[in-house]
Amino acid sequence: MTDAGQLHDKPLRVAIAGLGTVGTGVIRLLRENAALIEARAGVPIAITAVSARDRSRDRGVDISHIAWEDDMTAMAARDDVDVVVELVGGSDGPALVLARQALGRGKSFVTANKAMVAMHGMELAEAAEAGNAALKFEAAVAGGIPVVKGLREGAAANRIERIYGILNGTCNYILSAMESTGADFAETLQEAQALGYAEADPAFDIDGVDAAHKLAILAAIGFGSRIDFSAVACTGIAAVRAADIAQADVLGYVIRLIGMADMLDGEPGAVGEAKLLQRVRPCLVHKRHPLAHVTGPTNAVVAEGNFSGRLLFQGAGAGDGPTASAVVADLIDLARGDTYSPFSVPTRAMEAVPAADPGGRMGRTYLRFTVTDRPGVLAEIAAAMRDAGVSIESLNQPALSENAGGEALVALVTHEGEERSVTRALELLEGSDSLTGPPLVMPILKDRG
Amino acid sequence: MTDAGQLHDKPLRVAIAGLGTVGTGVIRLLRENAALIEARAGVPIAITAVSARDRSRDRGVDISHIAWEDDMTAMAARDDVDVVVELVGGSDGPALVLARQALGRGKSFVTANKAMVAMHGMELAEAAEAGNAALKFEAAVAGGIPVVKGLREGAAANRIERIYGILNGTCNYILSAMESTGADFAETLQEAQALGYAEADPAFDIDGVDAAHKLAILAAIGFGSRIDFSAVACTGIAAVRAADIAQADVLGYVIRLIGMADMLDGEPGAVGEAKLLQRVRPCLVHKRHPLAHVTGPTNAVVAEGNFSGRLLFQGAGAGDGPTASAVVADLIDLARGDTYSPFSVPTRAMEAVPAADPGGRMGRTYLRFTVTDRPGVLAEIAAAMRDAGVSIESLNQPALSENAGGEALVALVTHEGEERSVTRALELLEGSDSLTGPPLVMPILKDRG
Numbered sequence: 001m002t003d004a005g006q007l008h009d010k011p012l013r014v015a016i017a018g019l020g021t022v023g024t025g026v027i028r029l030l031r032e033n034a035a036l037i038e039a040r041a042g043v044p045i046a047i048t049a050v051s052a053r054d055r056s057r058d059r060g061v062d063i064s065h066i067a068w069e070d071d072m073t074a075m076a077a078r079d080d081v082d083v084v085v086e087l088v089g090g091s092d093g094p095a096l097v098l099a100r101q102a103l104g105r106g107k108s109f110v111t112a113n114k115a116m117v118a119m120h121g122m123e124l125a126e127a128a129e130a131g132n133a134a135l136k137f138e139a140a141v142a143g144g145i146p147v148v149k150g151l152r153e154g155a156a157a158n159r160i161e162r163i164y165g166i167l168n169g170t171c172n173y174i175l176s177a178m179e180s181t182g183a184d185f186a187e188t189l190q191e192a193q194a195l196g197y198a199e200a201d202p203a204f205d206i207d208g209v210d211a212a213h214k215l216a217i218l219a220a221i222g223f224g225s226r227i228d229f230s231a232v233a234c235t236g237i238a239a240v241r242a243a244d245i246a247q248a249d250v251l252g253y254v255i256r257l258i259g260m261a262d263m264l265d266g267e268p269g270a271v272g273e274a275k276l277l278q279r280v281r282p283c284l285v286h287k288r289h290p291l292a293h294v295t296g297p298t299n300a301v302v303a304e305g306n307f308s309g310r311l312l313f314q315g316a317g318a319g320d321g322p323t324a325s326a327v328v329a330d331l332i333d334l335a336r337g338d339t340y341s342p343f344s345v346p347t348r349a350m351e352a353v354p355a356a357d358p359g360g361r362m363g364r365t366y367l368r369f370t371v372t373d374r375p376g377v378l379a380e381i382a383a384a385m386r387d388a389g390v391s392i393e394s395l396n397q398p399a400l401s402e403n404a405g406g407e408a409l410v411a412l413v414t415h416e417g418e419e420r421s422v423t424r425a426l427e428l429l430e431g432s433d434s435l436t437g438p439p440l441v442m443p444i445l446k447d448r449g
Numbered sequence: 450m451t452d453a454g455q456l457h458d459k460p461l462r463v464a465i466a467g468l469g470t471v472g473t474g475v476i477r478l479l480r481e482n483a484a485l486i487e488a489r490a491g492v493p494i495a496i497t498a499v500s501a502r503d504r505s506r507d508r509g510v511d512i513s514h515i516a517w518e519d520d521m522t523a524m525a526a527r528d529d530v531d532v533v534v535e536l537v538g539g540s541d542g543p544a545l546v547l548a549r550q551a552l553g554r555g556k557s558f559v560t561a562n563k564a565m566v567a568m569h570g571m572e573l574a575e576a577a578e579a580g581n582a583a584l585k586f587e588a589a590v591a592g593g594i595p596v597v598k599g600l601r602e603g604a605a606a607n608r609i610e611r612i613y614g615i616l617n618g619t620c621n622y623i624l625s626a627m628e629s630t631g632a633d634f635a636e637t638l639q640e641a642q643a644l645g646y647a648e649a650d651p652a653f654d655i656d657g658v659d660a661a662h663k664l665a666i667l668a669a670i671g672f673g674s675r676i677d678f679s680a681v682a683c684t685g686i687a688a689v690r691a692a693d694i695a696q697a698d699v700l701g702y703v704i705r706l707i708g709m710a711d712m713l714d715g716e717p718g719a720v721g722e723a724k725l726l727q728r729v730r731p732c733l734v735h736k737r738h739p740l741a742h743v744t745g746p747t748n749a750v751v752a753e754g755n756f757s758g759r760l761l762f763q764g765a766g767a768g769d770g771p772t773a774s775a776v777v778a779d780l781i782d783l784a785r786g787d788t789y790s791p792f793s794v795p796t797r798a799m800e801a802v803p804a805a806d807p808g809g810r811m812g813r814t815y816l817r818f819t820v821t822d823r824p825g826v827l828a829e830i831a832a833a834m835r836d837a838g839v840s841i842e843s844l845n846q847p848a849l850s851e852n853a854g855g856e857a858l859v860a861l862v863t864h865e866g867e868e869r870s871v872t873r874a875l876e877l878l879e880g881s882d883s884l885t886g887p888p889l890v891m892p893i894l895k896d897r898g
Binding site: 029036042144146153156157158159290294300306307311313315319321322324329333336340341344 | 478481485486488489490491593594598599602603605606608743749756757758759760761762763764768770771773774775778781785787789790795
């Protein structure tokens, strides 16, 4: 009897670069679940070498019997290593050197490094193809959620029309905490930092860069387009105020930081070149939409396929356990013989798709102005909207909880229209001394299409 | 340069048995998305033979150039077929004959047939291993949602502790429609039938059998236990009344038909043999739980892994498009070279796990009695609970919207306790002339663990 579950006899030999919480999590996982992993992978998965900055640090796992390399790039040259796992981080530097050397020697490479994959993923995928090796990065997107697999394989039969989701746990923790407490952004960020949900330097998360890395990777897999991280238009959550969340609530929405990638087939009504719209923005999400119920540091990704319809993948977006789960899933795939194209199609089939002009996007928009509290301001804003051809669906003056000091808020929701009209209206208002600060502009997430 | 995306040169040749809406959906999908499927699969996927009952029927797709077999089992013998796709249905009969013949000849077999996989999956997996062929059935569970893949591969690094979810779209449509309209079951079922969400003979869905098939398959993949469909304890939704949904709402819950599989490690406090609890039951689901927001014919599956934490997969549970998407995802996997164990581990590693006694389950329970509207009934129920050692958390008499005719309802929620105590209390009440009908018993879904 041929056993389909046992393709190899020898263990899969793994080197791990980086022994922070994720690296030690991978070691713990491979030990704690060793028996079931061997049954599922068909072979044992053995750690044969490790590398990290400090050899002597107590990590709570015994690594005394594993070969140690002070120079992590040396692991790429070891004969007793089949796969290099990189958990060091950083888009360039040692992680990238290690990736190039491992793939260049025909060793498969598994990474949780979203920045590196977003910026150098095309080069690394080409190196993997050239070396007949695998490049895998499930842990780089949405932590423990198998969404790279879900897109690359589960939804592979579909033309993907749209990918969007909650891709940053820190922002989602902050926004949903603001929602439940009514507190403002700065205060909630401090709490998130105290609880370990936000870094001491939170810019990378709250400015949306981390979500943008993940989005660029997902877009490449879903659309077969070459990764184009530089084209992701990114707006963070720091400008969202408690009053915006309260106003959204009144309107039937919550606010979430959403990464959205849409493949647009030219201008409406015309047959044009396909263009890719990628952006990370705080958005209004209707309370009936599943993403509205994603709270805390959870991540969730929606992919809309032309046959599957809407698929949702949800789970822990970070943490050593979930990230280790994704890393080891990649290792099990490798042991089972998966060496298929990292981005679902061979790199030569991946097209460079030009970035779409977001001005052409049709949709509804939430706008919030901070204004001087005096008569005539509403009329000025309404006139700018009219002159730019923006149709107003509702206009409100939400109360400010804090001491307003002569400042007032104006929140409005537009009817469906081109985004460039909203931009034009804001240009008309630029320099007005009625406005005390830059307006906050948030798209209203469409349920579909 | 070796192209990792192109393992084969020749097309993957597929025969399709059954040309109902799903079968024609697969043909449409393979044509409409042919270019992207070839890019992703590495080879074209070609339909070389089809079989159905009626050759002349107009199906809206041209099959004139595809070989026709009147006897579907003949497709297993064709030299121009690599994979047989079975979309006929039925746990036994021609579908099973075809599966045995295809696998017996070393041809891979892809099916959407949940009943057959639930009842004969072990035999078929063994045949696949013996023939060095693949058996794949993503479409058999939860329509277009890649949850078989999610469990078999995405969560493969984890010891799965619990799998549960909404596995039947008909029941979920009915329950969520009852929720939004306040209508009773019979009326809502009729509407669902008129809208095509329920079959003319709905027993298979509303009694929970369909969900039980899917649950038994998921449990086998997640736990590595031999499929044991006969051990799934099944209760349908026909006894759920509008008043139950209203009462659940007051308590902060919605009602969903949940399939649940738990691997129990012996009695609490004792080291015992692992036992498997599998059941399909209408349950109270807290409004903060993601499954509470799954409405309409959508399916959603939760898997809890010891490292990944809670993973959720959600999407369309049925329909020709989503089901075709899952079938073709399996075909693309085959083209990419995936012939790994159907249930994640080789059949010889799958253990026969004895069924757990549900009486030992710790949890809270919702009980609803229909009683004669007279004094003393509440006291009788409360006494039975006391005598059986059931601690009552709340007790209500929900109003009946319909003409009650001397009938009243009593709804109670227990504190956390062993289910066997609730069963004992119901035994004490058996034969009481205060009760006008059998009580409805619904577990309250635990958030975790």
